[in-house]
Amino acid sequence: MSVGPWPSSPPDADVDADTWSLGASALMSSEATTGHTLALVAVHRGRVVCEHYGEGHDESSTFISWSTAKSMVGALCGIAVEEGLVSLDAPAPVSTWAKDERADITLRHLLQMTSGLSWVEDYVDGETSHVIDMLFGSGVDDVARYAIDRPAASRPGQQWLYSSGTTNIICRILGDALGDVHGSHEHFEKYLRSRLFDALGMSSASPKFDSRGTFVGSSYVYATARDFARFGQLFLDRGAWAGRQVIPETWVDFSKQSVAHDSDNGFDYGAHWWMWPGERDSLVALGYEGQYIWVVPGRELVLVRLGKTDAALRDVLTSELLNLVRVFPESMGRMDKSGGRG
Numbered sequence: 001m002s003v004g005p006w007p008s009s010p011p012d013a014d015v016d017a018d019t020w021s022l023g024a025s026a027l028m029s030s031e032a033t034t035g036h037t038l039a040l041v042a043v044h045r046g047r048v049v050c051e052h053y054g055e056g057h058d059e060s061s062t063f064i065s066w067s068t069a070k071s072m073v074g075a076l077c078g079i080a081v082e083e084g085l086v087s088l089d090a091p092a093p094v095s096t097w098a099k100d101e102r103a104d105i106t107l108r109h110l111l112q113m114t115s116g117l118s119w120v121e122d123y124v125d126g127e128t129s130h131v132i133d134m135l136f137g138s139g140v141d142d143v144a145r146y147a148i149d150r151p152a153a154s155r156p157g158q159q160w161l162y163s164s165g166t167t168n169i170i171c172r173i174l175g176d177a178l179g180d181v182h183g184s185h186e187h188f189e190k191y192l193r194s195r196l197f198d199a200l201g202m203s204s205a206s207p208k209f210d211s212r213g214t215f216v217g218s219s220y221v222y223a224t225a226r227d228f229a230r231f232g233q234l235f236l237d238r239g240a241w242a243g244r245q246v247i248p249e250t251w252v253d254f255s256k257q258s259v260a261h262d263s264d265n266g267f268d269y270g271a272h273w274w275m276w277p278g279e280r281d282s283l284v285a286l287g288y289e290g291q292y293i294w295v296v297p298g299r300e301l302v303l304v305r306l307g308k309t310d311a312a313l314r315d316v317l318t319s320e321l322l323n324l325v326r327v328f329p330e331s332m333g334r335m336d337k338s339g340g341r342g
Contacts, residue, residue, distance in 0.1 A: 003201030011049040020327045028052050034317040035309025039225035043302040063306040065221040066287030070167045073217035074272030078251030079195045085177050101152045109156045110166045111271040112259045118153040119163040131164045141211040144172030160260035164218035171215040185213040199246045202227040225304050232293040232302035290317050299328040
């Protein structure tokens with residue numbers, strides 16, 4: 001893939017273009033059942049083959065990532081681990097954890113959401129929600145400190161618990177390792193851009209930082225739908241872009257090693273990526289209000305959906321997106337490392 005503009009073309013002959021067109025049109029217009037879709041982009045075999053935008057938006061419009069940014073943090077960790085900047089399995093370098101039961105928390109635990117830290121990830125009840133308080137309340141100026149200060153609820157590695165706080169702890173660990181001082185994010189942002197965004201040609205990507213200088217990687221990257229698709233394509237191509245290995249292939253495999261199944265949304269969880277059990281080797285970056293970057297190696301496909309969908313409509317939206325994914329044929333040409341079809 002090039003870091004320049006995406007190549008575009010109509011779908012190949014083996015794609016049921018009529019079924020796609022009907023399904024995409026229904027999704028763009030079915031606000032009552034699937035919410036408000038603002039952007040829908042399909043990249044098949046390395047080309048943008050289908051693209052739709054809601055009123056007032058086009059390919060130059062930028063959209064909020066919400067939690068799809070977590071997968072970008074995961075990718076950056078893979079680069080940092082490979083370069084020896086941080087360790088995956090050493091105790092996390094958080095000084096306030098050193099003398100209590102949190103001392104055994106590692107970067108692996110944080111990436112897999114098994115840190116054992118107490119957390120309530122609720123997007124409705126602001127009285128009990130730690131994520132709302134972190135992003136908009138008492139933790140807004142120092143999101144990582146807010147999460148670091150959470151007490152242990154279980155031993156590291158024993159329980160899976162989805163937590164936006166753990167992502168922001170990772171971002172602070174990376175910022176410290178890169179040498180950023182309090183209030184600055186110069187080194188982190190340079191690293192994020194040079195190692196990831198610029199390497200993929202994600203020229204629209206805009207990360208947001210708190211007053212402490214921590215990247216709020218749990219929630220805040222703004223980018224075009226096509227640039228979100230570029231990030232998905234990186235994982236479709238096993239960490240390679242434009243002939244260069246941006247993240248290690250082994251990190252792609254690590255990202256999709258399932259550690260838990262979330263019965264609430266039907267997805268498995270790996271290391272800052274979700275997986276859909278019915279599509280082998282698939283990876284899904286999910287975000288609040290129905291942000292999806294759906295990576296399906298077995299169909300040579302990246303599907304991006306951005307919009308605003310109430311949680312009550314989430315399962316219907318997932319089902320409709322899965323129908324669109326399966327418009328694209330399974331490919332016998334993409335084999336995973338174990339010899340099965342990817």
